[in-house]
Amino acid sequence: MKSSGNSTTFTVHDRLAAAIAPNTNLTVSTNPSTTPNATCSITLSTSTCQQMMTTNTNLMPAGSLSSATAASCNIAASTSTNQHQDLVNLFECPVCFDYALPPILQCQSGHIVCSQCRQKLSSCPTCRGPLGNIRNLGMEKVADTILFPCKYQTNGCLLSLMHKHKLEHEDGCDFRPYMCPCPGASCKWQGSLENVMQHLWLAHKSITTLQGEDIVFLATDITLPGAVDWVMMQSCFGHHFMLVLEKQEQQFFAIVQLIGTRQQAEKFVYRLELSGNKRRLTWESTPKSIHEGIQQAILLSDCLVFDGATALLFSENGNLAINIIMKKTFYRCSCFLKSNIYLEQVNAHVHYISDEQFREDYRQLASSKNTMEDLLGLVHKEIDRRRTLDADAQKRKEQIRREYQPLHPELYTLQSRFLSENFKEICSQLKSSNDSIKKLGNGLYSMPVFTKEFCRQLIEELRHFEASSMPKGRPNTMNNYGVLLDELGFTNFIDDLRNQYLNPLVRTLFGDEYMGDTGLDSHKAFVVSYKIGQDVDLGYHYDNAEVTLNVSLGEDFEGGDLYFGTMAKANRTAFSNFIFVEHIPTFGILHRGQHLHGSEPITSGERYSLIIWLRSSSKRNQLCPMCWRKSDCLIAVDSDSYGDGMTNSSEGN
Ligand SMILES: [Zn+2]
Ligand SMILES: [Zn+2]
Ligand SMILES: [Zn+2]
Ligand SMILES: [Zn+2]
Ligand SMILES: [Zn+2]
Ligand SMILES: [Zn+2]
Missing domain, CATH: 2.60.210.10 (Apoptosis, Tumor Necrosis Factor Receptor Associated Protein 2; Chain A)
Known part of the structure; x- marks a missing residue:
């Protein structure tokens, strides 16, 4: 839209x-x-005593558990709960079997009844005597000092609480x-x-x-x-x-x-x-x-x-x-602020925990041209940039949405006519062998994706955007020229392409191993441009993606082949078996994100590549591909952003 x-x-x-x-x-x-619904009654009998969890101290002084946060519950196991249970049982209302909590009312003979039931009664349910408004202050004082089990104990709640925290807890109790x-x-x-x-x-x-x-x-x-x-x-x-x-x-x-x-x-x-x-x-x-x-x-x-x-x-x-x-809701892995920091000056990816660690680990990167202080300055700058990256991106996106006048507004909604007939056929047949799919190596495919006309118009739109006064984010630290398609307003377009075409296709070609239970449920999409005098190539790297689709949009260029090496986990320096791939306009290369790759310099002209990093939250929730660990700390991102494609996978009930 x-x-x-x-x-x-x-x-x-x-x-x-x-x-x-x-x-x-x-x-x-x-x-x-x-008011918690009173129809769910809890009958406490001695048989439930053993299941009851309470504090080791049967009688707690009032106030020792008064802070609502720390003290509203206590699940310490006890070996001597009987005495406490006997005491708690004294508060049982004879009508509803819930606890009679302050203010506690009694009949003239001293039988108590809870205040909810009191309202519906005219005589004492125990002795039939008249019910006045006599409070039992002694019982109330005792009630202030003991822990009562949650009303939903029989449903599985193990908490016991001071009576003043009981209602509040029960309102939000997971067992209600x-x-x-x-x-x-x-x-x-x-x-x-x-x-x-x-x-x-x-x-x-x-x-x-x-x-x-x-x-x-x-x-x-x-x-x-x-x-x-x-x-x-x-x-x-x-x-x-x-x-x-x-x-x-x-x-x-x-x-x-x-x-x-x-x-x-x-x-x-x-x-x-x-x-x-x-x-x-x-x-x-x-x-x-x-x-x-x-x-x-x-x-x-x-x-x-x-x-x-x-x-x-x-x-x-x-x-x-x-x-x-x-x-x-998507998240980033906290390694985003520590790992895979690319230092263009020394063409290296570094990891940063502290200045001390950095000096120690990257001594060999420093030279007279790039001193250790220079490198540290660059690292700090990059981390600062990443800290505000999502908020900055959101601001740009909003400004673009408000002010940018697209040259081809119709391009922003995916239309079937943008796609090559062969690509549509591949996606409808869903067979791993199709005349239009060229297998270039293990997990490496080439196929036609868009029409020539769509590619031409998209380049026109991107140039129009580049020439506008709109703020521009850059795809990543390895590309100085390029456009983030999600910022420009192509999120729905890429979502549709991902859901309708790429998900089934990737499942067929790469199998569930790259999809997880959620399938490819988020992406990062950008266009990079290579031009003589600007960026001409891209170093050897892997992508923060389960699977990447890299489509050459054109224009006229020479050189710029892509090359693929080993998987990122294996020995990075194994230089054997590079596969070189010519990047033909309108064609896309589909590869695993962790397949190490790079782009040779173009020798003339200008090339635009549309790159879609396809991500599966269920895969990356298990293992962050940037730090190779299960992320223990997630950074929430704006609701409009896919972050690093992680979701909060903690299963609660
Ligand atoms: Zn209903
Ligand atoms: Zn009652
Ligand atoms: Zn009575
Ligand atoms: Zn509870
Ligand atoms: Zn890449
Ligand atoms: Zn990570």
Whole structure:
């Protein structure tokens, strides 16, 4: 999607859309219920004593555990819990079997009952005597000093807490049953996360589900008066998301929640967008987990909020289209700030931990021309550049999106006609042997990719951009000339090429070993140019990619063959068996990222190469290809960026 000014060309050819009728049966409740549902009762008996985890000290002085962070829980195992359990049992409410916590009320004979049950009772459930408002201060004082097991102990929660932290914990306790995620209070279903989808399918059959990461949700009849809500499901990345649009007194609230845990929700970012009539309104955030629900977020306006008048500006015949784009949150490996720092002056990749380590490890690189101090200065400069790289890139991208006037706006959306007929045939047949695919060596293929016309227009567009006053990032430290396609606005184009064509093709040619469970789910795409008088060649290196597609766009040039050596893990200095590959315009070379390679100098003319580093998050979550380790520390990047293609793979429940 390209925008010029604030007008938007909305392409819907690759989106799914559904019309959703408002659901007027559900009453919208704006009061978030903070009281844990009391219908799930916990019966404590002596048989559960042994499972109970508590502190070694049965009686804790009040205050020793008062800090909400450190002290709200205690899972230390105990060998002598019986005495403590007996004490805790004294607080059991005879009606609901939950604990009676301060303020603790008793009857005239001293029988206690919890405050929730008290409200529903007129006489003592134990002795039938009258229930006044007599507090039991002695019990309350004891309650202040002991730890109570979480209400969801029988569901598996092992925490015991001071009573004042108990409600707060239980509200967010991972073992709390899930409530029906539908808005409104009419459905009382609750159960485990695994059963939520089944419940929705059985009890809320009318909810439409759309597949895909980029969909359009059409809310019909938005002018209906009163409290109304619209609900739809989106299914992508192996998860189900629920989109809710609520209307309350001329205010609209749109929000997305994940049918999953809070931890799982952290792995995604959604964007809601209203657009049309030269206007655009967007909202971007992390989805809520249905465990947390959306009522609190709506109350705090932590969602897309707009009023009835704004809704009308974007609506057509009383129907409002909301575009929902779901993305994974991507990260960089922390080695980005330490490893693979290229020093052009000495043509070497270095690793930096400290000045001391650097002096020690790279003594041999220093010379009278490049002193150790010079080299250290360059390394520091490069690390500083990398520290702000994502934020700087985001700024450039936004400026380009706002101000750049493309020469060929139609190029920014992938069209089948841009692709060579042979390439389309290769991708539809998906056989490793096809007359149009040339196998040049192990894991090394050449094939036609784009049409000549597309390559010509793309070069024109790139020159137009180079000549503009727009800010320009450079692909990497090895290329001084080139354009980052994701900054220029080609992310959707490359996403489509990757998803529709390259994923199936790479799976066929290279196998699952290079794809992982997620497939190639992100990329970095750029065009490098080689020209006499500027960069003419590229040193021997490997790419930060599972698989790379390198397409020669042209123009007229001589020389500049690519050469391939061994895999990066093997002996880097083995100079035997180089494979030289002529880089023919419109043709692409598909190779493994770790296949060491370089580019010979061009001897005349100018050459443009489109390079797409294809990445699989499941592969690189296991092993970062730049530091050869499982990344222990991830750096979050802006939601618009793919970072190094890692995702947060920690599996929580
Ligand atoms: Zn009770
Ligand atoms: Zn009584
Ligand atoms: Zn708990
Ligand atoms: Zn329900
Ligand atoms: Zn490369
Ligand atoms: Zn790394």
